[in-house]
Amino acid sequence: MEIQTMETLGKMGGTAALGIAAIGSSIGIGLAGTAAIGAWKKAYAQGKGALFTLLVFAGAPMSQTIYGMILMIFINNAVAENPQNWAAYLGAGIFGGMGMAVSSWFQGKAGAAAADALNETGKGFANYLMVLGVVETIALFVLVFSQMAF
Numbered sequence: 001m002e003i004q005t006m007e008t009l010g011k012m013g014g015t016a017a018l019g020i021a022a023i024g025s026s027i028g029i030g031l032a033g034t035a036a037i038g039a040w041k042k043a044y045a046q047g048k049g050a051l052f053t054l055l056v057f058a059g060a061p062m063s064q065t066i067y068g069m070i071l072m073i074f075i076n077n078a079v080a081e082n083p084q085n086w087a088a089y090l091g092a093g094i095f096g097g098m099g100m101a102v103s104s105w106f107q108g109k110a111g112a113a114a115a116d117a118l119n120e121t122g123k124g125f126a127n128y129l130m131v132l133g134v135v136e137t138i139a140l141f142v143l144v145f146s147q148m149a150f
Contacts, residue, residue: 003083010079010086013093014072017146020094021068021139024101028061028108035112039119051118053125057111060132061104067143071096074147088150099142107135 036054043050075089114128 006083006086010089013090014075016093017071017097018068020097021100022065024104025065028104031108032111033058035115054115061107064100064104064139092146096146100139103139
């Protein structure tokens with residue numbers, strides 16, 4: 001296989017890491033954002049003020065896209081040095097991106113529950129944020145361990 005083809009296939013791994021992570025972030029943001037909007041609507045309907053802090057829960061899954069970008073940069077730099085390892089880079093990008101995507105998807109689900117709970121009770125913001133942090137940790141593990149794979 002010629003070098004240019006190997007480089008192209010390896011860089012596809014970087015693009016996959018970013019793209020797949022961004023898909024997960026979009027899903028997670030959509031889930032948590034929808035819950036935040038519903039909570040705001042309920043608060044307005046009851047004549048209460050809306051909690052701006054619910055935006056934290058909606059935006060939390062966005063960070064996995066940044067992790068996907070970091071992995072993409074790492075993969076693209078590695079491809080430039082060792083294009084013959086293109087299959088490892090492609091696999092790391094695809095599976096790393098998938099791990100980040102699922103993390104952000106479920107972070108969005110947890111963020112949706114957090115938005116609802118905080119809006120109902122006005123209590124527990126730090127607790128809910130800790131759960132989102134634990135889910136986020138999986139994406140960080142995926143980023144670091146993917147980089148260690150090659």
